[in-house]
Amino acid sequence: MSDNTCGSTDESASKCGGSDSGTAADGGTATDGGTKAETSTSSSSSSKCGASASTDTSASASSDSSSSKCGASSSDSSSSSSSSCGASKKSKTEEKVASTVDDFDADPGRLIAVGLGPGQPEGMTQRAQAALLEAEHIVGYTTYIDLIPDDITEEADELYDTPMCGEVSRTEEAIDRALAGHDVAIVGSGDPNVYALGGLALEILESKGATASMVDFEVVPGVPAAQSCAARVGAPLVNDSVSISLSDHLTPMEEIESRLDAVAAEEFTIAIYNPWSRKRRENFQTACEILLEHRSADTAVGVVHGAGRDDEEVEIVELGELPELGETDLIDMTTTILVGNEETYVWDDRMVTPRGYESKYDY
Amino acid sequence: MSDNTCGSTDESASKCGGSDSGTAADGGTATDGGTKAETSTSSSSSSKCGASASTDTSASASSDSSSSKCGASSSDSSSSSSSSCGASKKSKTEEKVASTVDDFDADPGRLIAVGLGPGQPEGMTQRAQAALLEAEHIVGYTTYIDLIPDDITEEADELYDTPMCGEVSRTEEAIDRALAGHDVAIVGSGDPNVYALGGLALEILESKGATASMVDFEVVPGVPAAQSCAARVGAPLVNDSVSISLSDHLTPMEEIESRLDAVAAEEFTIAIYNPWSRKRRENFQTACEILLEHRSADTAVGVVHGAGRDDEEVEIVELGELPELGETDLIDMTTTILVGNEETYVWDDRMVTPRGYESKYDY
Numbered sequence: 001m002s003d004n005t006c007g008s009t010d011e012s013a014s015k016c017g018g019s020d021s022g023t024a025a026d027g028g029t030a031t032d033g034g035t036k037a038e039t040s041t042s043s044s045s046s047s048k049c050g051a052s053a054s055t056d057t058s059a060s061a062s063s064d065s066s067s068s069k070c071g072a073s074s075s076d077s078s079s080s081s082s083s084s085c086g087a088s089k090k091s092k093t094e095e096k097v098a099s100t101v102d103d104f105d106a107d108p109g110r111l112i113a114v115g116l117g118p119g120q121p122e123g124m125t126q127r128a129q130a131a132l133l134e135a136e137h138i139v140g141y142t143t144y145i146d147l148i149p150d151d152i153t154e155e156a157d158e159l160y161d162t163p164m165c166g167e168v169s170r171t172e173e174a175i176d177r178a179l180a181g182h183d184v185a186i187v188g189s190g191d192p193n194v195y196a197l198g199g200l201a202l203e204i205l206e207s208k209g210a211t212a213s214m215v216d217f218e219v220v221p222g223v224p225a226a227q228s229c230a231a232r233v234g235a236p237l238v239n240d241s242v243s244i245s246l247s248d249h250l251t252p253m254e255e256i257e258s259r260l261d262a263v264a265a266e267e268f269t270i271a272i273y274n275p276w277s278r279k280r281r282e283n284f285q286t287a288c289e290i291l292l293e294h295r296s297a298d299t300a301v302g303v304v305h306g307a308g309r310d311d312e313e314v315e316i317v318e319l320g321e322l323p324e325l326g327e328t329d330l331i332d333m334t335t336t337i338l339v340g341n342e343e344t345y346v347w348d349d350r351m352v353t354p355r356g357y358e359s360k361y362d363y
Numbered sequence: 364m365s366d367n368t369c370g371s372t373d374e375s376a377s378k379c380g381g382s383d384s385g386t387a388a389d390g391g392t393a394t395d396g397g398t399k400a401e402t403s404t405s406s407s408s409s410s411k412c413g414a415s416a417s418t419d420t421s422a423s424a425s426s427d428s429s430s431s432k433c434g435a436s437s438s439d440s441s442s443s444s445s446s447s448c449g450a451s452k453k454s455k456t457e458e459k460v461a462s463t464v465d466d467f468d469a470d471p472g473r474l475i476a477v478g479l480g481p482g483q484p485e486g487m488t489q490r491a492q493a494a495l496l497e498a499e500h501i502v503g504y505t506t507y508i509d510l511i512p513d514d515i516t517e518e519a520d521e522l523y524d525t526p527m528c529g530e531v532s533r534t535e536e537a538i539d540r541a542l543a544g545h546d547v548a549i550v551g552s553g554d555p556n557v558y559a560l561g562g563l564a565l566e567i568l569e570s571k572g573a574t575a576s577m578v579d580f581e582v583v584p585g586v587p588a589a590q591s592c593a594a595r596v597g598a599p600l601v602n603d604s605v606s607i608s609l610s611d612h613l614t615p616m617e618e619i620e621s622r623l624d625a626v627a628a629e630e631f632t633i634a635i636y637n638p639w640s641r642k643r644r645e646n647f648q649t650a651c652e653i654l655l656e657h658r659s660a661d662t663a664v665g666v667v668h669g670a671g672r673d674d675e676e677v678e679i680v681e682l683g684e685l686p687e688l689g690e691t692d693l694i695d696m697t698t699t700i701l702v703g704n705e706e707t708y709v710w711d712d713r714m715v716t717p718r719g720y721e722s723k724y725d726y
Contacts, residue, residue: 117488118584125586126492127485168724191590192598195718199598202715207726212597212711219594221481221586223488227554231582234575235561239614240607240622242631250719251602255630259603262625267618268605348575352565355558356613361531363570 101210106181111215113192115222119308121149135185139174178215194224226271229336233302234350236338246283247274264294272337288323302338464573469544474578478554478585482671484512498548502537541578557587589634592699596665597713599701609646610637627657635700651686665701
């Protein structure tokens with residue numbers, strides 16, 4: 001659920017890989033949980049997990065991973081300042097799934113993966129709002145939890161949010177809370193199916209010996225970043241289109257290159273997620289080279305940085321300008337890039353990809 | 364804006380091509396306009412266009428295309444029962460853009476292209492709702508107008524809706540109303556950037572000598588069918604993904620085949636829009652053949668028919684079963700097909716495309 005308002009997509013790969021901060025990448029750091037969570041001692045005391053969100057705001061949980069029922073507080077209890085996910089290429093991270101379905105004796109609650117859409121509350125669907133209002137616990141990356149209007153979060157018994165990374169342990173935390181009997185919403189911007197945690201939730205449920213049916217698992221879709229950003233520059237994606245992430249955290253770069261090469265040779269419009277991070281600038285340059293092999297340097301490209309944020313910037317440029325833009329602040333992990341096809345043109349500060357009507361109709 | 368709740372996408376190409384009805388495909392037939400439009404005589408009498416929506420419900424406008432200021436009532440005034448768009452391969456249709464910006468002397472109003480999302484009102488974003496509430500006129504395909512809750516449509520001065528096809532004249536109608544001084548929302552399900560009218564609106568504005576800025580043209584994004592349908596089957600699209608339409612109304616079939624071939628050979632998940640119509644069943648069979656050349660017959664495929672409608676059906680099948688399903692009612696123009704990649708698996712009645720976390724984390 002990291003597909004966010006035209007940016008900060010792919011929370012696992014990108015945010016983590018490009019993390020500038022020296023804070024613990026994950027662990028039981030429910031930094032905002034303590035201040036935001038409603039005082040609901042009955043709930044927190046009876047819950048096998050979750051209580052730590054409102055009572056333990058210290059940097060990391062002291063329990064070790066085998067004894068804790070809570071995924072999020074069980075991983076990597078060291079206060080190491082290096083990120084445990086992201087740029088690291090070493091085999092596996094420290095994040096581990098601990099508890100299984102047998103550790104819970106409650107009747108499971110519900111688990112809903114909610115896509116918040118473009119970030120601002122008005123980009124959320126009514127269904128998403130309703131799902132969050134119904135949820136007893138809301139779990140997510142701090143930035144996304146902060147996007148939810150107060151009148152919704154105030155209705156929740158508990159909020160559990162963690163800073164960058166921690167997508168595995170955070171998702172496990174959400175699952176554990178549902179298995180412990182709570183109705184839980186796990187949130188992210190964009191759509192849960194676009195570089196997001198919808199699939200991870202199912203994978204972890206399975207690894208715990210639980211089932212999706214057991215927690216009435218449901219996905220509430222949201223507006224993906226590609227469409228949020230496309231709207232900002234006009235109509236760049238109107239025809240057959242591709243979403244492709246340049247993050248090689250979970251996909252080898254050779255595969256990304258091969259995919260990009262295949263679609264650039266066809267007339268797809270292309271939405272590029274996660275174009276750049278401090279740790280992997282070269283992927284962006286490689287992507288530009290591949291695009292320029294197939295498309296002319298004057299191909300229209302929409303660049304949307306930090307959409308819906310204070311530092312939002314929208315520019316329409318030519319493909320040939322992209323490589324040098326990679327050296328500027330315009331392109332980072334909060335940027336989504338929309339590459340037109342050879343028919344895309346710029347008119348009145350908008351990108352227009354004709355749908356083909358002009359071949360059929362006079363106008 | 365035809366990208367609809369997992370189906371009836373691509374209104375221009377599909378609905379029209381596959382039309383079973385013998386009604387005039389387009390023209391001034393504001394069939395529902397007369398009954399739904401608020402009685403607002405001041406508005407309708409001063410408007411250069413639009414008045415016909417509430418007063419003229421006859422099958423077609425009597426004016427000829429050159430004298431009418433209204434696109435929708437100017438096209439094809441014959442009452443021919445054959446469709447003027449869709450399956451017809453002849454050069455151009457009768458739809459023509461008539462008026463130019465010089466025909467209007469009012470201060471232009473606003474024009475907003477609003478994506479309604481998955482069909483049901485709860486799939487709409489708050490921004491979409493607000494845009495519709497602000498609009499004086501709401502223009503769209505009858506089916507989409509019907510999706511809007513009454514408490515919103517009742518606030519509008521006028522509704523202008525036409526049945527299948529007519530996307531060019533309906534879009535022109537919306538533009539003419541904006542140029543005549545009204546705040547206009549043109550609506551469709553899904554997202555205005557996905558096989559939809561966002562681009563057409565810009566193209567027609569340009570052809571009229573107007574500009575997008577003149578009408579403060581804005582796109583309000585919605586949840587595309589690919590994501591709405593993906594949510595229904597779990598997490599099938601979590602990684603790099605493609606949207607591709609099998610409608611050859613506006614794109615030659617050779618190009619569609621080439622695109623499908625290129626992406627099927629890579630590990631993209633694929634959302635297929637407009638898989639089938641009465642007039643072009645063979646595109647679907649061809650698509651199945653191409654997919655089967657690259658992916659094994661047991662590849663997981665989600666089939667979502669008529670999502671959000673009374674006849675909704677959701678099935679998860681294997682790729683090898685798709686060709687014969689093409690002969691059943693499950694696959695028609697209201698169906699969206701989600702083709703997994705080789706890692707996609709089915710678990711507990713859900714499709715799961717792993718994001719790759721399992722290679723990095725233990726769970």
